[in-house]
Amino acid sequence: MYNKFYRVRGRDQSITVATPGPPCMAHCISAARRVVYTAIMPELPEVETIARGLHQRLAGQRITDVWIGNKTNLLKSPARQIARVLTGARIVAFRRVGKHIVCDLDSAAGPAQWIIHLGMTGRCAVCEPGHPLAAHTHLVATLASHREMRFVDPRRFGKLQVVTGHKFRAPGQEPTTVDEDTFVALFKGRNTPIKSALLNQSLLSGVGNIYADESLFRAGIRPRRKALRITRAELLALRHSVQQVLAEAIAAGGSSINDYVDANGDEGFFQLQHRVYQRTGEPCLVCRTPIARTVIAGRSSHYCPKCQK
Numbered sequence: 001m002y003n004k005f006y007r008v009r010g011r012d013q014s015i016t017v018a019t020p021g022p023p024c025m026a027h028c029i030s031a032a033r034r035v036v037y038t039a040i041m042p043e044l045p046e047v048e049t050i051a052r053g054l055h056q057r058l059a060g061q062r063i064t065d066v067w068i069g070n071k072t073n074l075l076k077s078p079a080r081q082i083a084r085v086l087t088g089a090r091i092v093a094f095r096r097v098g099k100h101i102v103c104d105l106d107s108a109a110g111p112a113q114w115i116i117h118l119g120m121t122g123r124c125a126v127c128e129p130g131h132p133l134a135a136h137t138h139l140v141a142t143l144a145s146h147r148e149m150r151f152v153d154p155r156r157f158g159k160l161q162v163v164t165g166h167k168f169r170a171p172g173q174e175p176t177t178v179d180e181d182t183f184v185a186l187f188k189g190r191n192t193p194i195k196s197a198l199l200n201q202s203l204l205s206g207v208g209n210i211y212a213d214e215s216l217f218r219a220g221i222r223p224r225r226k227a228l229r230i231t232r233a234e235l236l237a238l239r240h241s242v243q244q245v246l247a248e249a250i251a252a253g254g255s256s257i258n259d260y261v262d263a264n265g266d267e268g269f270f271q272l273q274h275r276v277y278q279r280t281g282e283p284c285l286v287c288r289t290p291i292a293r294t295v296i297a298g299r300s301s302h303y304c305p306k307c308q309k
């Protein structure tokens with residue numbers, strides 16, 4: 001059911017990148033292999049996969065040294081503060097909160113958190129010492145083992161931040177665990193298309209365009225229907241499909257975890273076999289009706305006009 005794709009052209013946006021060194025990061029490639037890659041936002045399953053990979057490799061390690069580049073627009077905390085909190089801190093855990101990677105730290109000044117948002121092209125890589133530095137590397141955290149955790153982001157929509165305590169929360173509900181009543185209540189009285197409500201990060205944290213379209217298809221709900229007109233039974237079906245789609249994508253990612261965080265890992269995103277997303281004009285896998293496309297709140301939406309009401 002799953003396939004992987006490697007920098008497929010024709011998605012939201014493509015960029016050509018070449019770097020002089022050998023591959024270090026998902027998007028940094030040797031000059032001999034000049035390629036086009038796609039700048040799609042990592043969605044919740046990718047972030048979950050990366051956080052798990054970082055946790056497996058780095059939990060319990062101490063950060064001995066931090067280097068931060070001079071591109072400060074991706075720093076939500078001052079560089080000096082990030083360096084001060086990270087240096088000497090022990091990594092307790094990496095985990096996903098919404099679409100953020102959160103690193104719980106035991107620092108000299110007490111509990112703290114390092115918050116990483118990957119933006120469109122951000123990547124975290126665990127590199128062996130001496131591994132050539134990829135272009136667009138903005139932070140290098142050296143660990144007591146001498147391995148390095150590097151943050152690379154060609155387009156710099158990512159964000160790096162440190163906060164005190166272990167209290168960081170995403171703005172919306174966690175879609176993989178939200179209970180039935182809470183889920184239904186999110187959409188009550190909302191006079192907006194259900195697709196827009198699904199993408200509203202203050203309601204559900206981390207559901208992106210692909211998984212919204214796929215979930216609505218599985219639940220049989222048209223993306224443009226007003227949220228307040230959707231019945232409780234339909235919303236419960238939607239919650240089930242959101243959780244099913246995300247769980248399948250996370251499971252698919254688990255098998256490709258090395259591709260994300262190991263410097264020499266394979267490159268590319270995993271991807272569920274889409275049933276509607278970007279299949280405009282292709283036959284519905286259930287009823288053969290051509291998949292339709294519409295634009296809602298500036299985002300492409302794909303649906304089956306027959307299966308979705």
Ligand SMILES: [Zn+2]
Pocket residue numbers: 284285286287288289304305306307308
């Ligand atoms: Zn159909």
